[in-house]
Amino acid sequence: MKLIIKEYLASLKERNELDALLPTLLSQMGLTILSEPSIGNRQFGVDISAVGSINNEPEAIYLFSIKAGNLGRQDWNSGNAQDLRPSLDEILDVYIPTHLPSEYKDLPIIICLTFGGDLKQEIEINLSQYTQAKETDQIKFAVWNGDRISGYLEKYLINEQLFLQDDLKSLLRKSLAMVDQPEISFQHFSRLIQKLFQDLQSQSIKNQLTTLRQSYLALGILNSWCLSENNIESSYLSAERLILHSWQVVKSFASKNTADARKIKNIFKSLTLLYLSISDSYYQRFLPHFSSLHAISNAVHGNCDVDINLRLFDVIGRISLFGIWVDWAFDRMYRNSADQNIIEDASRTHGEISEALKKLIMNNPLLFHPYKDDQAIDIGLTAFYWLKNNENDGDLEGWLSGITRTIPGAFTHNKRYPSNIHDYLELVLHPIDDSQEYRESVTKGSILYPLLGFFAEVFKNSEMHLDIKKITTEFIPKCTLQIWHPDADTETHLYSNSDTHGLGITGISNETRETPFNQIKENCSLDKYILELSAVKCDHFPIILTACRHYRLPIPYHFYFQLLGVDIYKDETKDQETEHEV
Template sequence: MKLILKEYLASLRERGDLDKSVLPNLLAEIGLNVLNTPMIGTRQNGVDIAAVGKVKGEDIERFLYLFCIKAGNVTRSDWEGNPQSVRPELNEIRDVYLNANVAKEHADLPVKICLCCGGEIEETVLMNWAGYTKQHTTDKIHYERWNGDRLADLMMRSLLARELLDEGPRGDFQKAVAMVNEPGACYEYTSAFLRGLLLDAQELPEKAQLLRLRQAYICINAITAWALEAKNLESIYKVSELGMLLCWHVVRKSLPEDKKPTKFHRSLHALMDQFVKLHLTCSELYLAKTAFAHAHKRHALSVAVRSREAVDVNLAMFELLGRVAIRGIWTATLALNQAESDSEFAQAMAESTQRSLDVIVELINNNPTLHSPFKDDHMIEIALVMYLAQLTDSVPRFVPWLTSVGEKTTFALLLNSNYPTAHRDYVDLLNHPASNDDEYRSEACSGSILYPYLFVWLANTGTEEEKFGFCERLKEMLPNCTYQAWLPDEDTEELIWQGETYHGVCVTDLSPQNGLNEVAKMLNLAIDNCPDINSISAVRFGLVPMFLAACRHYRLPIPPHFWFTSS
């Protein structure tokens, strides 16, 4: 375990990884109160992180800890040569920070100035370090080296110690790291590790909850770092999204809605923020190499699936479509939430949202398979795209696509060619359609969430001819299909974040043959009588993307509350 952690620490970048992700969590867990973390664009006066307190099991008295952080190994060229080198920053701490930046309540504390790196201080620098620290050590100012070995020891002792990280989660974590080259195995072991660590964390005392979340975050960071090094982008996306959802499962009950937040609440909020940022970072890395880079090229992404089977291409392309859409929903929501408090950030999020919209249009135009979903639950991806379109007033860009999907999926029934099926097993999908018999078609399409969704949109945006043809083809080919929708119930909030799918309310009798008025009446009645969407924690806290991400991740239908929200 220590070797794994040392390799992980050595691979971290200074900005954004070691100083903002790993070290603050570690310092909090070993007994220090973190006073500040680095901000880009502001003068640090040599100090990347300041903390105060006693390191558990080491310090007898309280110290003011000042960390100068460097990524990887500290080499001869890192020691001196430019203002960001080690020696100039150590001088700045002594000459500027200690004289101008220390708060009154900490002014009388002894000081420890720590040179911190994820790797090692190389032998060519050790003599310089020894001479410098001997010259400047006083009764009040002390110097320490915090290299990768010390950080790994502290993590083993305080975050990932044997008695804190049980044998089951520890073994699954090590297996996940070992299998970073295999997306499926890496995800399964990570899922087992996270569930063993987090599913019962809600019942623990506050400190234990924070410890479990920090353990999970550090380990997910390690897994994604190695998966990225192994160029396994699939794993970094799925693992980071799963971590975010399970983290929310822990923090959702403890976040205050009306009462004043405590230190514990602020720590929970900060950890949740880190999980979301990690997933959005992994999402950006994944999409930068896939959709963002190649969506504009005709068939490029479809060919990249490298399969002769049409079903493989279809599944992969709809998966990609859903990931671009959910990222756009995240950035659009963040832009709206931060419009007043941080206009610069909101503008950046709005630009990212526009990029996602443009890429979705390119994906659809350059990969015709996206007009012909093979699975009925591809309604999820289609609904996410249209929800994003409504958030951004971009519906007209996607109406032709919806019309095309409605036409092709129903004509596929007439042709007995890859029409959407309720089957989810890969072998069943590979052999679909296995027969032209009415009996087989009735079984393969025993229920549908896709066709009611398409009908609602066609009835509102399509022509009478398009709507009539759509309904007539369904009437002829699927007379016994149960057209339905899913809504959350009172159990959904407790179960959805951990991946349970046996909850919610199924509304039937949404047949397009009944007409829009009757379908709309049934949907509105269901929405009025099933108000449990309002008890979903993510919805209450303004994090609708979290709920939609859970639906997509665990393959639950998008509820009708998010179908057609335009007036």
């Protein structure tokens, strides 16, 4: 385990990775963090400062100067502003005389030379001579290399409490060993999460902090291994699952401002950033290929068209969800600083991701032909993301109307029409015959056609409506058209998928173009359970959409109405498009 952790540490960058992990470790070791890394302010050589006792030694001030990877001659004093020796000089000449809190000025001071890798032999003499010359009765130096940090991590984060259990260690090892088989790797990591978070809400805050820190570290290690194998599928799915389970704990502290609440929220912030980093890696891997015809389809290397179709809708759902999270993050940043540059960055990023999605659709025509009815979830995520900017309206309408034109042909020619089939082999063989009995058996219900009918009215597109009406009356007249709402049990079960929850509303009709929109609006106006969800109350609504994608739940229409400026609870249309979701 220590070797695994050391390899992980050596792979970390200094900024936002190693310097983000260390405060979590130091807090778990019992130290009090005095300052953390910041951008824009001079730090005079100190990335992190803390006070406390390690291994029952006398209380001391610990000043950490952090470098990434191995420490060699080129990192010591080569003229680079980020070299270690100039940083140490600044600590001695400026930081210690001017920045130490007055109540700690008489404590021993330990300057920690911190790096995730090894100390190269070529620099050992230089470092030894420097520290001997600079040490005093009060000021000492310590080397925190990969070995030392990994030892502390193993002692305080990995082996403490829950991770003392061999079955938990085994699950992490199995997940790492199988990253080249993502489904199996994810299964092991999911079981690890389930065991870690079992009954955690009823445990002490100390146990909750420990579990959140351990799970964050475990995900970081898994992601490092996935990146090294050039296959991040397991870390992506594991990050989604961990975000959702962690919220079960974090939600109780989201509105509090106690010391423990701040610690828990900071860990969740780090976890969210790691999830976004993994999502960005996923997005960046596809980005260069979006402009090429059939490039993503060919890259799937599927055995048949079903493999390609399933992957394409999965990709568009993930990237749309990533865009939703990024928009949310920019929005929170702007509310905290009101910096106009943030608005410009947000607009540019939204435009870039939107353009990537458009290229993905146009260059992979199978995205006009959903094979599974629940691909409405991925379509719905993309629709939600594009609705944030009315410049996308034409593209969204074009895509959805293209889907409604494709499906009637699939029914007419009995070729891969959307079904409720979940079994892969059955989906490959679908349709097995052209009988009405078979068709009815695989199209018993639909969340796809209400979604398309809803947007037919949003865009006032009568041709879309007629296509949908033809599908539902001529080809599948016995199909139950339905939508999904949260209910009283959703808050308890949504984030962990621990039991069934939610309410299926049936009877959606396509009698006129306006009918599905008005029926959905009326039903949503009667449901206020969504307003009681903690992720809505605490302004973390992307967590709900993440749960919908991860656990394959339909997107609640309340989100669409909010972006459309329709106040379903007052039955009136707002004059201005709303900026914040639900």
